[in-house]
Amino acid sequence: MIAQLTKNERQVALLILLALAVVGIAMAAGGRHDPFGAHGALVLLAAIVGSFAVISGYYAPEPPESRLDSYYDDPSKAGIILAMIWAVIAMFVGDWVAWLLVNPNLTFDAGWASFGRLRPVHTSGVIFGFGGNALIATSYYVMQRTSRARMPDQLTPWFVLLGYNLFCVIAATGYLMGVTQSKEYAEPEWYADIWLVIVWVAYFVLYLRTLARRKEPHIYVANWYYLAFILVVAMLHIVNNLAVPISWGSAKSYSLFSGVQDAMTEWWYGHNAVAFFLTSGFLGMLYYYMPKRAGRPIYSYRMSIISFWGITFFYMWAGSHHLHYTALPQWVQSLGMTFSVMLLIPSWVSAGNALMTLNGAWHKVRDDAVLRFMMVAAVFYGLTTFEGSFMAIRPVNSLSHYTDWTVGHVHAGALGWVAMITFGAIYASVPWLWKREAMYSARLVEAHFWLAVGGTVIYVFAMWNSGIIQGLMWRTYNESGTLAYSFVDSLVAMHPYYIARAVGGLFFLLGAVIGLYNIWMTIRTAPQAAPETAADRPVLAGGAVLQAGE
């Protein structure tokens, strides 16, 4: 890895690590009596490990000029492995908290093992650890190939990938120590947030620099989506995390916003995280890997445009549907609801465009579990966006809100759409990246597929049932005109569904473990010495030129 960096890049890497070490020491000293100090030690440790790596490879010969003749894929390889490791860890924690809901006594009387601390480890672990790493890894892969340009340097992709994972580790360890700013999907505290801003801006600039070097006259759809993901997430993250730390030596901070403004900012962030992290980014993935794997053209370029701008425009307004029937003024709720309804159309145009792309390749869907992962993802994308728009309608929301229906909806999206498209994309990429003929075992991919589909279906049906029962129990009155059920009664009614959900989650987790094993074994098999074709290589400067008028 270090051998691939130029001398100059190695020096810059050392400077960055030195700065990181200084920050780590300052944090550790300033926060001696606080988890902040523990995180300082963690940052210092990361800087020391990184420095050792750079120094040990410092005098290796510089990479040859011929490197510019190929795409830079090592960060993608690392990103995919990291994504799969995060998937296994975070899904394990997810199933753990699912069993914790079945039996709330499983906490060993320890603070770190309480539901409130473990749950964000699961959510951040799957969204940011698994999803984020997969997005970074595939975006590197896709942007280079669809631009026919190598990334502009070797250091930035590593800085983004490793810096991002440092953020994820700080987040997850913080939760276990009780560090949180109590905003869903934005739990990490101020210092972790600042670090992520630095990493994310570097990511954005890297993407733009690669696009600027492109040798294709047009920018492919996948890049619009990846770019929207990077740009909007930066904007959401910065605004929602504006906060004032109580001191420079403490992990705790207070939000710049208060009351209902804070709630609205949080759900503007939260819903657009769903939109631009969990939808846009993964649509970028779909738009590259699905046509590539199916060997079919995208069904309609025009539908791509309509859905891209429809999704981008409508989603921005939809966040307030998370605050129906709250202190939020009703007019804001009305806006959120109507834009959520309109959002369904471009969402289904996307899903339709994906499924129509498979026309002419359905025999491949039947035979190839990798492509089937992507097909099922598109179907779940359609189902989930329909359900989401439906649940955003105020009277529906009055039944579904605060119930397990929401949890089921989220998992239909997260398991059925996000994880499925990611597994599909990873299974497609691994043989391409490591230059193998195919995955180590097609049967294990098949097993993973059925475990994933089975797990998702069990999970989602359990939560639909439990959520609707819960919602109905909470609003049932007896003849005296008082509530017929106590909250505990509804919990007792949930118990069998919680067991079913935990079993469904276990299936899904097993699938991910099989996936990690299969990928590991694929990497360990001997490389296939297939000659690279011109299509696998970037166009060198002076190769093709942009055509006039494009």
Place this chain on the structure above:
Amino acid sequence: MGKEERDPHTGYLTTGHEWNGIIELNTPVPRIIYFFLGAAFLFSLVYWVLMPTWPIGTTYTKGLLGSDQRAYVDNTIKQAALERADWTAQIEKESYADIQKNPALMNVVRETGRTLFGDNCAACHGRDAHGAKGFPNLTTQSWLWGGTPEAIAETIRVGINSAHPETRSSQMLAFGKDGMLPSADIDKVVAFVRSLSNPAAKDLPADKVAAGKMLFATNCASCHGEDAKGNPEVGAPNLTDPYWIYGGDAQSIETTVWGGRQGHMPTWESRLSTLDRKILALYLVDLRKPNP
């Protein structure tokens, strides 16, 4: 690149662009999509006209229907209170004894008391009110502070060792820890106390029990009474019945005598209405088993 070709499968032309082997068709957007986009927009437009929606300066469009979620909630709550008024007024007004004689009202108490108990009391006392270690069983005749509905309602109102200024307060002293009784004497007292509720116990030598009885009279009887049947005035439990909050085996009783006990029950005066507390007291009396 730049050459538009016809896709043999769908019959549509490509856009003529190609990225890493990916091409796109220039398929026109199906009309039905424009139709649904229009329909969704029309729905929104109608909704915007009818409901409060768009901000204008410091106010917003109120909508033709004049919908206001806060007024709606206020009205619904008033309406619901009105529908319950017939029985709420009766329960508030009538004495406990009269309510207990009224089967219709007691039906309301059972229905409503169950959910009130589930939402407010079950966390400690259990859904079935059988209690747990440290939390009394509420289905027996054995009540620390008295088992009449009036006494129960008062306990709910002020709590036990709570923050309420009129709280019921009680404390079992730490006879061992605070050096009031040597271990050997505690052993004897424990033997005597066990013999009260469990006369058939075989491991209790008569001389030890007798010695314990003497110690009990001088150290414990002031609260628990000469007959050890407790005293609801000070919240001292009856030691002759089979109900134990912290356990009735030798080990548990010894722990209690050695280290003392001071239970806690929160005050509910600011959290539950007088009506709700009255319903809960009646509910618990109704729940109580008829046996001793």
